[in-house]
Amino acid sequence: MTRKILAWCVHLYTGMGLVCAAAIALCIFRGTPEDIRQAFLWMLLATLIDATDGTLARAADVKHVLPGFDGRRLDDLIDFQTYTTLPLLLIWRTAVLPPGYEAWLLLALLASGYGFSQAEAKTEDGFFLGFPSYWNIVAFYLYMLGLPPFLALGIVVVCAVLTFVPTKYLYPSIGGPLSKVTIGLGAVWTVIVLIILSGKAPNSGELVWISLFYPMYYMGASWLISLRGARTG
Numbered sequence: 001m002t003r004k005i006l007a008w009c010v011h012l013y014t015g016m017g018l019v020c021a022a023a024i025a026l027c028i029f030r031g032t033p034e035d036i037r038q039a040f041l042w043m044l045l046a047t048l049i050d051a052t053d054g055t056l057a058r059a060a061d062v063k064h065v066l067p068g069f070d071g072r073r074l075d076d077l078i079d080f081q082t083y084t085t086l087p088l089l090l091i092w093r094t095a096v097l098p099p100g101y102e103a104w105l106l107l108a109l110l111a112s113g114y115g116f117s118q119a120e121a122k123t124e125d126g127f128f129l130g131f132p133s134y135w136n137i138v139a140f141y142l143y144m145l146g147l148p149p150f151l152a153l154g155i156v157v158v159c160a161v162l163t164f165v166p167t168k169y170l171y172p173s174i175g176g177p178l179s180k181v182t183i184g185l186g187a188v189w190t191v192i193v194l195i196i197l198s199g200k201a202p203n204s205g206e207l208v209w210i211s212l213f214y215p216m217y218y219m220g221a222s223w224l225i226s227l228r229g230a231r232t233g
Helices: 002-030 033-060 071-093 102-117 135-145 149-162 179-198 204-211 213-232
Strands: 127-129 168-170
Touching (some): 002 071, 033 071, 033 135, 033 179, 071 102, 071 135, 102 149, 135 204, 179 204
Antiparallel strands (some): 127 168
């Protein structure tokens, strides 16, 4: 009975991502700058839950203790909202794309649907295959950096297309390659983002640019590993 209670607590912890999704949606529809900042905070919380619930699920052995409940389905349901649909909605709501070009967000939406549905979206050797639908991070930088609208559109299109390219991307939460380095840098990045979103940093604009070190590391390391694998293969 104790093991079952612990397993249900883990599923409940995962389910808190749905609460985050509801809060994100509410903030987006309100749409004030303060609400958008709050939306990004809820996205960050959802990401932290997603990054840690798998470890807890394995520790509680939820698959064997509660075989009738599929936590992975719940996780995927939440992830598609917090990583894809809601961040794309935020991009639309904040009007960072050129007027009249918002329909290109449907490409990103469909690409993510394709990515989430792939049987090999997560490889056996500890990687994501194809751009892993980090639209929450894309939305954060498009909004915070205030990029030219057509450059923002180009970034959305490129990331959507990369979903279909079978390139490996780091998956640190399951202990893949460079997991310790990636988690450590991710922790530093999280602190910087929290400072930015607190609204109290006098140089938040500079911090946004500094925080780009992590996405650049993540993409660069992922592409380098894929390139080396292609050469050795």
